[in-house]
Amino acid sequence: MTEITLKDNHNDNGRSILLKGDMTIITANNWRSKLNDIAVSNNQPVIINMKGVRNFDTTGAWLIYSTKKRMEKVGANVTIGDVTEKQTALILHVGSYDTATEKTAPTKNKWLQSLATMGASAIALFEKISRLLEFLGVVVLGFIGSIRHPGRIRWNAMTTQFEEIGLKALPIVGLLSFLIGLVLVQQGAVELKQFGAEVFVVDLVGISTIRELGVLICAIMVAGRSGSAFTAQIGSMKLEEEVDAMQTIGLDPIDVLIMPRVFALFILMPLLGFYASMMSLAGGALLSYIQLGIPLDTFIERLRDVITVKTFLVGILKAPVFGVIIAVVGCFEGMQVEGGAQSVGEHTTASVVASIFLVIVSDAFFAVFFTAIDW
Amino acid sequence: MADDIILSIRGLRNTFGDQVVHNNLDLDVRRGEILGIVGGSGTGKSVLLRSVIGLQKYESGTITINGKNNQDLSMSDAKAMRAHWGVLFQNGALFTSLTVLENIEVPIREFAPMEPKLMAEIASYKLAMVGLTPEAGYKFPNELSGGMRKRVGVARALALDPEILFLDEPTAGLDPIAAAEFDTLIKSLQKTLGFTVFLITHDLDTLHTICDRVAVLADRKVLVTAPISDLRQFPHPWVKAYFNGPRGRAALDSVDATRG
Numbered sequence: 001m002t003e004i005t006l007k008d009n010h011n012d013n014g015r016s017i018l019l020k021g022d023m024t025i026i027t028a029n030n031w032r033s034k035l036n037d038i039a040v041s042n043n044q045p046v047i048i049n050m051k052g053v054r055n056f057d058t059t060g061a062w063l064i065y066s067t068k069k070r071m072e073k074v075g076a077n078v079t080i081g082d083v084t085e086k087q088t089a090l091i092l093h094v095g096s097y098d099t100a101t102e103k104t105a106p107t108k109n110k111w112l113q114s115l116a117t118m119g120a121s122a123i124a125l126f127e128k129i130s131r132l133l134e135f136l137g138v139v140v141l142g143f144i145g146s147i148r149h150p151g152r153i154r155w156n157a158m159t160t161q162f163e164e165i166g167l168k169a170l171p172i173v174g175l176l177s178f179l180i181g182l183v184l185v186q187q188g189a190v191e192l193k194q195f196g197a198e199v200f201v202v203d204l205v206g207i208s209t210i211r212e213l214g215v216l217i218c219a220i221m222v223a224g225r226s227g228s229a230f231t232a233q234i235g236s237m238k239l240e241e242e243v244d245a246m247q248t249i250g251l252d253p254i255d256v257l258i259m260p261r262v263f264a265l266f267i268l269m270p271l272l273g274f275y276a277s278m279m280s281l282a283g284g285a286l287l288s289y290i291q292l293g294i295p296l297d298t299f300i301e302r303l304r305d306v307i308t309v310k311t312f313l314v315g316i317l318k319a320p321v322f323g324v325i326i327a328v329v330g331c332f333e334g335m336q337v338e339g340g341a342q343s344v345g346e347h348t349t350a351s352v353v354a355s356i357f358l359v360i361v362s363d364a365f366f367a368v369f370f371t372a373i374d375w
Numbered sequence: 376m377a378d379d380i381i382l383s384i385r386g387l388r389n390t391f392g393d394q395v396v397h398n399n400l401d402l403d404v405r406r407g408e409i410l411g412i413v414g415g416s417g418t419g420k421s422v423l424l425r426s427v428i429g430l431q432k433y434e435s436g437t438i439t440i441n442g443k444n445n446q447d448l449s450m451s452d453a454k455a456m457r458a459h460w461g462v463l464f465q466n467g468a469l470f471t472s473l474t475v476l477e478n479i480e481v482p483i484r485e486f487a488p489m490e491p492k493l494m495a496e497i498a499s500y501k502l503a504m505v506g507l508t509p510e511a512g513y514k515f516p517n518e519l520s521g522g523m524r525k526r527v528g529v530a531r532a533l534a535l536d537p538e539i540l541f542l543d544e545p546t547a548g549l550d551p552i553a554a555a556e557f558d559t560l561i562k563s564l565q566k567t568l569g570f571t572v573f574l575i576t577h578d579l580d581t582l583h584t585i586c587d588r589v590a591v592l593a594d595r596k597v598l599v600t601a602p603i604s605d606l607r608q609f610p611h612p613w614v615k616a617y618f619n620g621p622r623g624r625a626a627l628d629s630v631d632a633t634r635g
Contacts, residue, residue: 025497025535029489057536058568059497066496093567097503339517340471 014045020052023060042075051082061090161264177276181283202302205284214277219322227330231351234334269323387436414592461532467524469516476512579626
């Protein structure tokens with residue numbers, strides 16, 4: 001940083017302020033505090049001497065201009081001395097763009113403001129829910145339309161989604177489910193061993209994964225993996241006006257973008273959920289053998305006694321519902337994107353949070369329902 | 376003065392895979408001039424700009440700005456160099472999550488931290504300088520028209536009083552009146568502030584009204600750099616077609632008419 005100095009001399013003719021050094025945006029902050037320290041009085045002649053100023057840019061010009069303005073406001077007679085033609089031109093230039101009319105920020109009542117914020121977010125929430133319901137209605141209509149006129153179904157788009165959502169998810173969903181199976185047995189074994197009831201880990205891992213965890217973990221994975229992708233893809237397409245372009249060409253975005261995704265998840269969630277359950281059981285069987293010495297045939301035999309068709313159905317019937325929830329929320333949030341990149345980020349976050357939330361809430365309803373009908 | 380070169384490119388070579396975009400390209404930009412760059416689509420105008428401002432590594436050759444090679448600088452030197460230039464991208468490239476004033480303040484915050492009040496004052500007069508009202512300062516980029524976004528882009532590019540201003544097709548997408556106003560704005564700012572302009576454009580009116588010299592990009596190099604009046608006689612089919620075609624003549628006529 002270059003050195004700057006300011007000399008403030010009083011004499012009979014008034015006051016002369018000698019400036020020395022660079023007056024650019026880099027040194028502006030120093031200058032501002034030094035210049036602001038100079039207090040002048042009414043009718044006092046002041047000369048700002050610029051002889052020592054070397055580099056001078058618009059920011060420097062602004063400093064001179066604003067200082068002069070401040071001093072003249074108190075009634076001082078300000079002249080700028082030893083100034084080059086170029087500097088004068090710059091000072092006039094920035095002065096002509098002075099728009100700083102003394103703005104006073106409107107003072108607001110803090111309580112009222114927080115109340116207003118609360119109200120606004122409540123209204124926004126209701127509006128969002130009503131839009132979501134509207135969107136759900138459109139999807140249901142699309143669903144019915146697709147079944148009545150199968151020609152509307154975009155098979156190519158759907159198979160692409162099968163690959164993206166299903167096939168490519170197999171490794172990560174499989175690995176995680178396998179680990180969950182391991183953990184269940186590992187934790188269960190410690191407790192059950194105390195009672196000599198090791199064999200019950202098979203009940204534990206079998207029922208919990210097939211009834212609940214397999215599908216649930218899988219749904220959370222898919223929400224994070226594919227729900228977010230739906231939002232980001234559709235959102236960027238909206239920003240790039242691709243969705244508008246589709247409409248003008250006569251393609252219905254519901255048919256082209258949304259139904260393939262909804263159908264794909266509707267069909268894939270049970271398959272992925274089943275696969276996840278099987279992987280968990282595999283993990284459980286492996287650790288049962290290693291830690292508790294339960295051989296595989298004993299494990300399977302015990303499993304056959306514990307797991308009924310009902311247990312299996314409880315798990316697998318939930319899956320398509322979860323799939324539709326994730327797809328609808330993901331696509332809905334994507335269609336809500338407007339503005340810019342920030343909006344894509346916000347809606348992607350909202351999409352993942354909302355779909356996981358709704359999946360878990362509906363899982364709770366299912367739990368109550370299946371208990372009530374004694375399954 | 377005529378030989379005060381601020382930006383010099385020697386033997387520039389850029390390739391993408393097998394495709395050679397630039398080969399042995401030379402170009403000099405004089406301090407304080409407005410240099411227009413023209414060329415057909417795919418002749419690498421944008422690649423040239425990206426090479427100069429350091430967004431793209433070039434294969435061989437040298438680019439020196441103010442006597443410093445822009446490819447072998449340390450991180451801090453490269454950053455310091457960036458304070459000396461401003462870039463306006465084609466669509467303004469404003470940060471969508473910031474207001475207009477905050478957008479203008481970004482380079483100031485980065486290079487010259489200062490008290491918020493002074494920064495707000497600087498941003499406000501820069502905004503007025505590009506012909507926008509104070510109210511526009513509190514808007515977000517997506518609430519602005521294309522022309523306004525470009526003006527904000529210029530204000531942000533000029534935030535640090537750069538020595539060179541790079542403009543990438545500044546009048547593309549503007550209506551003729553807005554485009555003419557934009558040309559006038561650049562010319563008048565350049566006259567007062569004295570910076571150098573490196574301007575990529577397709578707009579023949581812009582070339583005729585504000586450019587001191589025009590460089591023509593073709594056959595992977597700069598064919599010729601000359602004032603536009605000299606280019607019409609240049610014996611190259613593309614240059615002839617460009618400046619003597621119907622649009623080229625119309626632009627010339629309109630300039631002649633305004634000059635009387």
